[in-house]
Amino acid sequence: xxxxxxxxxxxxxxxxxxxxLAKWILISxxxxxxxxxxxxxxxxxxxxxxxxxTAKACYLEGLQKIAAHELDAAVEAFQKAVEADxxxxxxxxGWAQALDRQGKVDEAIVQVKKAIEIMPDDALAHTSLSRxxxxxxxxxxxEAEMAIxxxxxxxx
Numbered sequence: 001x002x003x004x005x006x007x008x009x010x011x012x013x014x015x016x017x018x019x020x021l022a023k024w025i026l027i028s029x030x031x032x033x034x035x036x037x038x039x040x041x042x043x044x045x046x047x048x049x050x051x052x053x054t055a056k057a058c059y060l061e062g063l064q065k066i067a068a069h070e071l072d073a074a075v076e077a078f079q080k081a082v083e084a085d086x087x088x089x090x091x092x093x094g095w096a097q098a099l100d101r102q103g104k105v106d107e108a109i110v111q112v113k114k115a116i117e118i119m120p121d122d123a124l125a126h127t128s129l130s131r132x133x134x135x136x137x138x139x140x141x142x143e144a145e146m147a148i149x150x151x152x153x154x155x156x
Contacts, residue, residue, distance in 0.1 A: 055085035062094045066101065074098040089118040093128060105135050123152040
C-alpha cells in the first residue's frame with residue numbers, strides 16, 4: 001500500500017517488532033520517509049503489515065545517492081525500485097547511470113537494454129545506450145542507437 005501514512009508504523013524486518021513514532025509517509029524494510037520526528041522503540045509487537053516503498057520513492061532515493069556520490073547505495077536503491085515494479089523503465093536507466101559512474105559499463109548496458117525492452121520508444125534510453133556503446137568504442141552500434149533516438153525525438 002504505497003503512499004499510506006500515519007502517526008506510527010512497525011518495522012517488521014525481523015527480530016522483535018519496532019515502532020517508529022513519527023509522522024511518516026512511506027516505509028520499506030529499512031527506509032521510512034519521515035515527515036516529522038522519529039523515535040524507535042524496541043520490543044513492541046508487530047501490529048501492522050509491512051508497507052513497501054514505491055518504485056518512484058526508491059528511484060528518487062537513488063538519485064539522491066548519486067548526487068551524494070554514494071554509488072553503491074544508489075545501485076541498491078535502483079535495484080529496489082525495479083524489484084518494486086519491474087516495468088518501471090526509468091529505474092533501470094537510473095541503475096545504469098549509477099553503474100556507469102562506477103565504471104561498470106557492461107553492466108550498465110544490460111540495464112539500459114532492459115529499459116528499452118519495456119519502453120522501446122523512449123529516446124533517452126536509446127541515447128543512453130549510444131553513449132555507453134561509445135565508451136566501449138562500439139561506434140557502429142552507438143551510431144545506430146543515436147539514429148533511433150533522433151527518429152523517436154522527431155516523432156515528438
